[in-house]
Amino acid sequence: MTRTTKITIAGTVVIAIAGAGGSLWWRGPDLPTVAAEAVRRRDLDAVVSASGKIQPQRQVNVSANTMGRVTRLAVQEGAHVREGQFLLEIDPRSLEGQLQRGEAGVAAARSALLQARVGVEQAGATLELARQSLRRQEELWAEGLTTRESLERAQNDVAVREAELRTREQEIRTREEQVKQEQASLATTQYNVSQVTISAPMTGMITRRNIEEGENVMVGTMNNAGTVLLTIADMTVLESEIEVDETDIPAVTLGQDARVTIDAVPNRTFRGRVTEVGNSPIQTAGNASTAQATNFKVVITLDEEVPGVRPGFTCTAEITTATRKGVVSVPIQAVTVREMLYDESGTLVHEPPPTPPSRFRLFRRPATDAVVAVPEPPPGHTRMETEGVFVLRDGRAVFAPITVGIAGERYFEVLSGVTETDRIITGPFTTVRELADGAQVALQDVPDRP
Numbered sequence: 240m241t242r243t244t245k246i247t248i249a250g251t252v253v254i255a256i257a258g259a260g261g262s263l264w265w266r267g268p269d270l271p272t273v274a275a276e277a278v279r280r281r282d283l284d285a286v287v288s289a290s291g292k293i294q295p296q297r298q299v300n301v302s303a304n305t306m307g308r309v310t311r312l313a314v315q316e317g318a319h320v321r322e323g324q325f326l327l328e329i330d331p332r333s334l335e336g337q338l339q340r341g342e343a344g345v346a347a348a349r350s351a352l353l354q355a356r357v358g359v360e361q362a363g364a365t366l367e368l369a370r371q372s373l374r375r376q377e378e379l380w381a382e383g384l385t386t387r388e389s390l391e392r393a394q395n396d397v398a399v400r401e402a403e404l405r406t407r408e409q410e411i412r413t414r415e416e417q418v419k420q421e422q423a424s425l426a427t428t429q430y431n432v433s434q435v436t437i438s439a440p441m442t443g444m445i446t447r448r449n450i451e452e453g454e455n456v457m458v459g460t461m462n463n464a465g466t467v468l469l470t471i472a473d474m475t476v477l478e479s480e481i482e483v484d485e486t487d488i489p490a491v492t493l494g495q496d497a498r499v500t501i502d503a504v505p506n507r508t509f510r511g512r513v514t515e516v517g518n519s520p521i522q523t524a525g526n527a528s529t530a531q532a533t534n535f536k537v538v539i540t541l542d543e544e545v546p547g548v549r550p551g552f553t554c555t556a557e558i559t560t561a562t563r564k565g566v567v568s569v570p571i572q573a574v575t576v577r578e579m580l581y582d583e584s585g586t587l588v589h590e591p592p593p594t595p596p597s598r599f600r601l602f603r604r605p606a607t608d609a610v611v612a613v614p615e616p617p618p619g620h621t622r623m624e625t626e627g628v629f630v631l632r633d634g635r636a637v638f639a640p641i642t643v644g645i646a647g648e649r650y651f652e653v654l655s656g657v658t659e660t661d662r663i664i665t666g667p668f669t670t671v672r673e674l675a676d677g678a679q680v681a682l683q684d685v686p687d688r689p
Contacts, residue, residue, distance in 0.1 A: 270679050270680060270681040271670045271673075271674065271678070271680050271681065272670070272680070272681045272682075272683050273631075273636070273664045273665075273666065273667070273670055273671070273674075273680045273681070273682060273683065274664070274665050274666045274667070274682075274683055275631045275662045275663060275664050275665060275682055276570075276662065276663065276665050277659070277661070277662050278567060278568075278569060278653075278657050278658065278659050278660075278661045278662070278663060279567075279568065279659065280565045280566060280567055280568070280659065281565070281566065281568045281647075281650055282562075282563065282564050282565065282566075283562070283563045283566060283568060283645055283647035283650060283652055284559050284561070284562050284563075284647055284648070285490065285559070285560045285561040285562075285645035285646055285647065286557045286558065286559055286560070286647075286648065287483060287487040287490060287491055287557070287558045287560050288555065288556070288557045288558075289481040289482055289483045289484070289487075289537070289555070289556055289558075290481060290482070290553065290554065290555045290556075291479055291480045291481030291482055291553075291554060291555075291556065292479075292480055292550075292551050292552065292553060292554065293477055293478070293479055293480075293501060293545070293548060293549075293550065293551065293552040293553075293554050294477070294478050294479075294480050294550055294551070295443075295446075295472035295473055295474050295476065295477060295478070295550055296473065296476040296477065296478050296540065297441070297443075297472070297473040297476070298443070298446070298470060298471065298472035298473065298550070299440050299441055299443075299470070299471050299472075300467045300469075300470050301326065301437060301440065301467070301468050301469040301470070301471060302466060302467055302468060303329060303434070303437070303456040303457075303458060303466060303468060304431070304434040304458065305329060305334065305431050305434050305435060305456075305458065306329075306455070306456060306457060306458050307329035307330045307331075307333065307334075307435065307455065307456055308329065308330045308453065308454070308455050308456070309327055309328070309329055309330075309450055309451070309452050309453060309454055309455075309456060310328050310329065310330045310452070311327060311328040311452065312326075312327045312450070312451070312452040313325055313326060313327060314326050314327070314445050314448070314469070315445065315448065316445050316446070316447060316448040317444065317445060317446075318444070318445045319443070319444050319445075320439040320442065320443065320444075320445060320471065321439060321442050322439055322440065322441050322442045323438050323439060324438060324439045325436065325437075325438055326437045326438060326439055326468075326469060327437050327450070327452075327468065327469075328435055328436050328437070329434075329435040329436075329437075329456055330435070331432055331435040334428065334431050334432045334435060335432065337428045337431070338425070338428045338429060338432055341421065341424050341425035341428045341429075342425060344421040344424065344425070345418065345421040345422055345425050347421075348414065348417045348418040348420075348421040349418055351414045351417065352411065352414035352415060352417075352418055354414075355407065355410040355411045355413075355414045356411055358407045358410065359404065359407040359408055359410075359411055361407075362400065362403045362404040362406075362407040363404055365400050365403070366397070366400035366401055366403070366404050368400075369393070369396040369397045369399075369400040370397055370400075372393050372396065373393040373394060373396070373397050375393075376389055376390045376393040377390065377393075437468070439471060440471070441471055441473060442473065443471045443472050443473040443474065444471070444472055444473075444474050445469055445470070445471060446470050446471070446472045446549070446550050447467075447469065447470035448468075448469050448470075449466065449467055449468060449469070450466065450468045450469070456468065472550055474548060474550075475544075476540065476541075477540075477541045477545055477548060478514070478538050478539060478540050478541065479497075479499045479511060479538070479539040479541065479554050479556050480536060480537075480538055481536070481537050481538075481539065481554075481555075481556045482521060482534035482535070482536060482537075483534060483535050483536075483537045483558075484532065484533075484534055485520070485532075485533040485534065485535065487560075488516070488535045488537075490560040490561070491513060491516055491537055491558055491560060492513065492516065492560075493513055493514065493515075493516060494512055494513060495512065495513045495558050495559060495560060496510070496511075496512055496558075496559050497510070497511045497512060497513060497539045497556050497557060497558045497559065498510065498511075498556070498557045498559075499511050499539060499541060499554050499555070499556045499557075500554060500555050500556075501545065501548070501552050501553070501554045502552065502553045502554065502555075503547075503548075503549075503552050503553075504545060504546070504547070504548075504552075509541050509542075509543045509545060510541070510542045510543055511539040511540055511541040511542055511543075511556070512539065512540060512542065513537060513538070513539055513558060514538050514539065514540040515536075515537065515538035516535070516537055516538075517535040517536035517537065518535075519535075520533045520534065520535055521534050521535065521536055537556075537558070539556050539558070560645075561645045563644065563645060563652050566644070566652045566653075567652070567653045567657065567658070567659065568647070568650040568651060568652055568653060569628055569641070569650060569651055569653055569657065569663055570649060570650055570651075570663075570665050571646065571649060571650060571651055572665060572666060572668055572671070573628045573629070573663050573664060573665045573666075573671065574626060574627070574628055574641070574643065574651055575626075575627070575628070575629070575671055575672060575674075576624055576625065576626050576627075577624070577625055577627065577638055577676065578622045578623070578624050578625070579622065579623060579624075579625045579627075579638065579640070579676070580616055580620055580621075580622055581620065581621055581622075581623060582619065582620050583619045583620070587625075587640060588620065589637070589638075589676055589677060590614075590676065590677070591677065592635075592675045592676060592677035592678045592679075625638075625640045626640065626641065626643065627639050627640040627641050627656060628641055628656070628657060628663045628664070629663065629664040629671065629674055629676075630657065630661045630662065630663055630664075631661075631662045631663065631664055631680070631682065634679055634680065634682075635677050635678065635679055635680065636664055636674050636675075636676070636677070636678050636679075636680050637676065637677060638676040638677075639656050639657055639661070639663075640656055641653050641654075641655065641656030641657055642654040642655045642656060664680070
């Protein structure tokens with residue numbers, strides 16, 4: 240082998256090694272791999288979801304109007320009762336004594352009234368005698384047959400008898416008022432006696448029983464709540480009482496359709512409608528200095544019967560607040576926010592995408608990429624945070640501002656900004672979050688979703 244041949248072979252080997260080393264150690268920037276899908280029209284439903292409890296539309300807490308010991312108890316918790324059905328009885332013996340005293344008081348008052356009326360008759364008769372005596376004295380005085388003293392005595396006697404009659408008549412009115420007072424007291428006692436027997440105020444189910452036979456019943460006062468003996472609920476009409484966040488409450492109105500799922504009744508959904516929307520926030524107990532979520536009560540009346548339901552069952556309700564048919568929509572994860580540049584007329588200005596520096600990898604990869612500083616806007620321009628999506632155009636991700644409407648379960652309604660001819664970048668989420676306007680991307684093969 241000649242010297243020239245050896246030099247040629249050595250040069251070829253050096254060039255090959257250099258090319259291989261360059262391909263190994265010198266690489267350009269990596270392109271982000273993204274998924275894209277075409278913009279489509281879909282049917283969307285805006286849904287507000289919240290949790291709460293199942294409650295009957297009508298329930299009554301039965302309390303006692305009189306104190307005493309429960310002597311008879313005829314119902315158990317869970318029993319069905321009819322309106323007017325006997326429930327329990329409170330010991331009536333103390334009230335029976337009061338009733339007897341009241342009846343005696345009425346009789347005594349009536350007797351005193353009769354006595355006062357007799358006194359009036361007597362006072363009237365005495366007055367008539369005094370007037371006759373006065374007339375005789377006046378006749379005798381006219382004939383000069385009596386003394387002035389006798390005449391004046393007769394006149395004074397008439398005045399006294401008239402005052403006595405008025406007193407007796409006033410006593411009658413007093414006795415009549417006493418009779419009314421005793422009768423009112425007797426009526427109150429009779430009512431209390433009737434309250435020792437408690438009957439069902441409505442037809443329904445006994446959902447709670449807080450009393451046992453032999454226990455004492457307390458009557459409520461201003462500062463002390465009375466004993467709630469029983470709770471009766473009409474389970475034929477049920478409601479779902481849910482707590483809706485303040486951000487969702489403006490979209491909830493009366494009459495909207497809802498779907499309710501009950502934890503205790505799996506694999507079933509019950510239809511309902513919104514019948515009440517709270518105007519005041521729900522008061523929650525807690526530290527005032529601690530931030531609390533503000534919720535409002537929303538009541539949904541169920542249109543279906545729920546088998547085996549009990550008050551207080553946990554439920555979740557989904558209220559359909561808006562419906563759109565065949566509208567342009569984009570996936571929720573494709574929507575992002577960027578700080579975009581606008582000129583004096585408010586037109587979006589697409590800036591050149593930042594070019595990341597090539598990385599020379601000698602022995603290891605750099606730990607972090609270089610941070611590209613955002614340039615100051617030119618005079619008359621401004622930067623604003625803008626909501627939009629990235630549209631795939633000629634291998635680049637172009638940011639397109641959009642105006643969104645309602646939010647469905649997986650898609651946003653798009654009012655403006657994109658059309659059905661566009662393909663938008665939908666993921667991965669971390670890539671969409673970091674994409675720059677106009678950046679080159681590599682498209683992965685992902686079929687469009689329906």
